[in-house]
Amino acid sequence: MKPTNVLFILSDEHQHNLMGCAGHPIIKTPALDTLAQRGTRFSNAYTPSPICVPARASLATGRYVHDIRCWDNAIAYDGSSPGWAQHLSASGVLTESIGKLHYKSAASPVGFRQQHHAVHILDGIGQVWGSVRNPMPETMGRSPLYDKIGPGTSDYNRFDMRVADTACDWLREHAGDVEPWVLFVGLVAPHFPLVVPREFLDLYDPRELDLPMLHPSTGYVRHPWVERQARHMDHDAAIGSDERRRLAVACYYALVSFLDAQVGKVLAALRESGLDDSTTVIYSSDHGDNLGKRGMWNKCLMYRESTGVPMLVSGPGIPAGKVSETPVSLVDIQNTLLERTGCDESLIEGPGESLARLACENDARERLAFSEYHAVGSESAAYMLADGHYKYHHYLGMKPELFDVRNDPEELHDLAPLADYAEVLAGFEKRLRALVDPEAADAAAKADQDRLVESFGGRDAALRTGTPAATPVPVE
Template sequence: MKPTNVLLILSDEHVHNLMGCAGHPFIRTPNLDTLAATGTRFSNAYTPSPICVPARASLATGRYVHEIGCWDNAIAYDGKPAGWARYLSDSGYVVESIGKLHYKSPSSPVGFQRQQHAVHIHEGIGQVWGSVRDPMPETIGPSPLYNKIGAGESDYNRFDARVADTAVEWLAEHAKDEKPWTLFVGMVAPHFPLVVPQEYLDMYPVDSIPLPMLHPSSGYVRHPWVERQAHFMDHDAAIGSDERRRLALASYFGLITFMDHQVGKILSAVDRQGLCESTTIIYSSDHGDNIGKRGMWNKCLMYRESTGVPMMISGPGIPEQKVSATPVSLIDIQNTILERTGCNPGLIQGPGRSIAEIACELDMPDRLAFSEFHAVGSENAAYMLASTDFKYHYYVELEPELFDLRQDPEEARNLAGEPQYAAIVAAFEARLKALLDPEAVNRQAKADQQKLVDAFGGRDLALRTGTPAATPVPKK
């Protein structure tokens, strides 16, 4: 097929099924719905790690977190190993970014010839305090992440609008380029703070919002690994009341629609500039959000609300109005970009496959998506494998979890201890251990993090170092 341009739009913290095109009964995402209708949507897409910096490092390189050692939000991608942006740039393609990247710094040799409105880990160090894991602090006290919830206009809202407007200008400038280009557009919504312009909040009346499922107050018992996370930083207690929980959800939903509006500006520009027949468009997010389920907020867990992501692709040769059940991952984006632009396929390294190719194939229910977590609030590592039908969680030093996604899409019933599922659990464990040594990787992550902690003066100083909440964005 003739090479195409690639427009990659990445949001932040968008739960995989909170879109009209995914069948949600009231979430308004008209622009993402249109994009899905003109291409293929993947109903089983996952992040390689449910936290920003590691997920984005994997996206940048097509490698798993344990392969590149970007364990947490203080150990960011610095251009090594080379990823798709460097491959494209070295091969003479135009490859630029607008918006959030969350790499080490603007000077890191990641491959983009120009970065506009770039956001990287704060001051080049990120959340150093989150690297203190051996031993992990008992608790760090009340979370500041949800102090402000509701109507308003945050720096993030203004930033996303500016990113979308700049992308519109960029497309006009490059509409006549002869050689395929690649543009990465990184928006922040629906990432906290849960502050959203009034017009979007009004779309989701607070009194009509159902409370999150599986709250411990209803009798649900959290896995010990999750319980330890909650004790370390109890976001639900910081939110406090059912009224604020509903307001938090309404604000999050409003941010999704606000983000969809920004995507709509960009998609309209693609159409206006006559680029539809020459451009592959990919939409996804770096990870999801727990949004109150199990009494948990933010991300960092192995459940699908945290590890699942929306993913869709549209463009020449992509089947329209198709939903693929094949498990896919952000890991696959590198192969997709290099394949679609016609960049030398021999450059591709790593475990991924082009989702453009997968979209044209029959579903592969036994293909596995993999995710891992070694970051803030985790005493030991957690790993996930997901096929179309089952989802398996391996926790170092703790019991595993297994969920039947067909019968139990909310992952409410752990089947791992039931005798009739012993063979499935054993098969997943074998697949995991063929991919890595879970305990050895856990030890390596902690060793690397301890080196970082030592470099910042030791445990006590490290716990006071780094941004306490969301990464700030440039105001102009």
Template sequence: MNATNVLFILSDEHQHNLMGCAGHPFIHTPNLDALAARGTRFRNAYTPSPICVPARASLATGRYVHDIGCWDNAIAYDGSTPGWAQYLTASGMVTDSIGKLHYKGEAAPTGFRHQHHPVHILDGIGQVWGSVRNPLPQTMGRSPLYDKIGPGLSNYNRFDMRVADTAVERLGEHGDNTKPWVLFAGLVAPHFPLVVPQEFLDLYDPDSIELPLLHPSSGYVRHPWVERQAVHMDHDAAIGSDERRRLAMACYFALVTFLDAQVGKILAALKSNGLDETTTIIYSSDHGDNLGKRGMWNKCLMYRESTGVPMIVAGPGIPNGKVCETPVSLIDIQNTILERTGCVAPGNTSPGESLAKLANAPDQPGRLAFSEYHAVGSETAAYMLADADYKYHHYVGLPPELFDLRRDPQELHDLAALPDYAGVMDLFERRLRELLDPEGVDRLAKADQARLVEAFGGREAALRTGTPAATPVPVE
């Protein structure tokens, strides 16, 4: 097949199943639904790490977090590990970004020809306080992340509209290109703050929204690793009431629809410039959001609300309207972009595969997706392995979890301790240890973080250093 252009749209914190095309009963996502209808949606798609900076470093390089050492939101991608943008630019291909990347900084040699409205970790240091893990502080105090919930127009909303408008402009300039190009558009919705224009919030009545499942007030007992996260920074307590929980969910749903509208503007420009028949379109997100389930908000957990991501690929040669069962990951995007553009990348060691090839192949339900977490709120590392049937969580020093995804897609029933599943547990632990040394990687991450903490003056100084909440975006 001839090489294509690539338009890669990445959102931030979009839960995997919150699209009409994914079967959600009331979410409004007409543009993403239309994209899925003309392409392939991967039902079992995951992030390599359920937190922004490590996930995006893996995405940039096609490598796992433990391979590149970008452990948390203070250790960002700096270009030292080659990635797809570097390979493309070295081959002479026009490769530009618009919006959020969340790398070390704009000056880092990450490969883009131009970065329009770039967003990186604040001051090149990010959340230094989140690197303090050994020992983990008992609590960071009341969470400020959900102080603002409701209708309005936030800097994040304005930024996303500017990113979409700039993407429309750039696509207008690509119409005459004879060589494949790659354009990355990084949107920040539906990431908190949960503030959204009223017209989108009007689509979701908070009073009609059911409260999240498995709240501890109902008698549910959280896994000890998760409970430690909640004690460290209790977002649910900061939200406070059932009324505000429903409003928070309504705002999140509205932000997903707001995001869909920005995607629609970009896709309309692609079509109006005659580029849709020669362009591969990828839509995904860096990770999901717990959205109140188990009394947890934000991300950072191994459950699918946090580790699952939407994944849609469309374009020449991609099956229309297909739902692929093969487990995939953001790790696969590097080789997708290289394969679709025809870019030869000597030295590329990514374990990923082209999503276009996977879409055209028979489903591979036994293929594994992997995720890991070594960041804020965790005393020890957490790892996830998932195929299309089972999802396994390994917590260093704590009991594992196992879920049957076919029978229990909501992950309500942990099977890890049941004798009937001993063989499945043994198989997944063996496969995990073939991939990495869980305890050794945990020690390595903590050692790197300890060096970072010392570089900022030690534990107490580090706890006072870094952006306290969401990374700010440029304001016009």
């Protein structure tokens, strides 16, 4: 097939099912819904790690976190492991980025010819305090992440609008290019702070929204690994009341609609520039958001709210209006970009496959998606394997979880303790250990993090070092 351009739009912290095209009854996402109608939506898409920096490092390289050792938000991608931007540029494909990348720094040799409005980990060091895991502090104190919730215009909102406008200009400037190009557009929404322009918040009345499911106050008992995370930093206690919980959900929904508006602006510029028929469009997010379920906010868990991501692919030769149940991951993006631009995939290592090819094939529900977590709030590693039927959580030193996501998409019923599922459980653990040595990866992560902590003067100094909350963006 003739090579195409690729427009790759990545948001931050967009829960996998919060799109109209995914069947959500409330959310308003007309631009993403139209993109899904024009292409294929993968309903079983996952992140390789439910936290920003490791997820983006895996996405950049098409390899898993334990392979590239970018464990947490202080150990970012620096270009030392070859990634798709380097492969594309070496193959002569014009490759540029606009917006958030969250790599180590703009000086890192990651392969882009130019980075517009680049956002990377703050000062090249990120959240050093989050690397203190061996042992981990009992608590980091009250969470400040949700102090601001409600109508307004944040620096993040202004940044996303600027990124979208710049992407529109870029597309117009390159409308006449003969050779294929790749443009990465990194938006921040719906990442906290949960502050959003009033016009979008007015779409959702907090009083009409249900409270998040499975709150511990209703008798739900969290898994011990999750409970330890909650003790480390209790976002739900900081949010406080049911009224603020409903407002937080409304603001998140509104940020998704705000994000959709920016995506719509970029897709309109693509269409107006006459590039629709020669461009593959990919939309996804780096991870999801727990959004109050189980009394947990932010990300960092193995449940689908956190590990699931939206994945839409549209373009020449890709089936329109299709929903594929093949499990896929952000590690598949690299192969997709190389295949669509006509580059040689045999030059790369990793578990990925082209999403465009997978979209054209029959659903492979037996394919596995993998995720892992070695970062802030976890005393031990957590791993996830999912096919089109079951989803398995392996917590080092603790009991596992197993969910039938085909029949129980909300993951309400843990099947791991049931004798009828012992064979399924054992099969998943066997497949996990064929992919990674769970104990060895946990030890490697802690050794790397211990060395990092010592390089900043030891435990007490490291706990005071690094950005305390979200990474700041350039302000005009």
